[in-house]
Amino acid sequence: MPRRCSIISNALPRNTSARRAEAIERVLVPPGFYDRDPRRVGRELLGKVLVREETGKLVTARIVEVEAYLGTGDLAAHAAAGRTPRNQVLFGPPGRAYVYFIYGNHYCLNVSCLPDGVAGGVLFRALEPLEGIAAMARARKITLRGDRDLRLLTSGPGRLAEAFGITRTRDNGKDFTCVDSDLRIEDDGFDVAKVLVTPRIGIIKAAELPLRYLIAGNPFVSGPLRLRSAGAVGRR
């Protein structure tokens, strides 16, 4: 049976993935996990844990919302126009960090999917903070006044990247599947009860495709309310 979820501040609101503070074993997600269709990878990434480790300090957060971006057939994907210096990570081996800069302000974090030579990826859209909350607040340059402010840390692709100190020069191409990497994705056995599927957010082309996946009812999911609750598009 699935284990309880990981360590979390007891200051967190109810109705989150928080359960109790106890040491939980986490295992690295292997490369083969990412060597599949981004839709499959995206859905199964929900509930996994993004880990940043530097000098023994851990910043971790649970993945609660993602979007799949396909290859050359997907007009909204950066890979749509073919291989360029910017998007080459998407065409490379699976399980690597693809980081891009957008709107002159923000970085966004993805993981590459499918085998070397085939483009595809999953965008991280929202996380639920677990460990290192003070460090995330520092990175985001915000003062936490209450539990509700936790949403401001990692709810949205630009926000989560800033909370984890993600930049293109630092992290693009980094291997998520290596124990020595300071950026990893791990599985703590958390069981996702229900997944919701909706159209992707913030895009113009191919905007109707239902390729956004989120954990139903999770308060850290981003976007307008109508795209956060049951009835959005589908369940699963």
Place this chain on the structure above:
DNA sequence: ATATCGATTATCT
């Protein structure tokens, strides 16, 4: 709660 708008820069046409 939803809508609109400005900021700011790498990348591509």
Place this chain on the structure above:
DNA sequence: GATAATCGATATG
């Protein structure tokens, strides 16, 4: 020169 997988502030109901 236009655009973009966003955010935060402001305005309005």
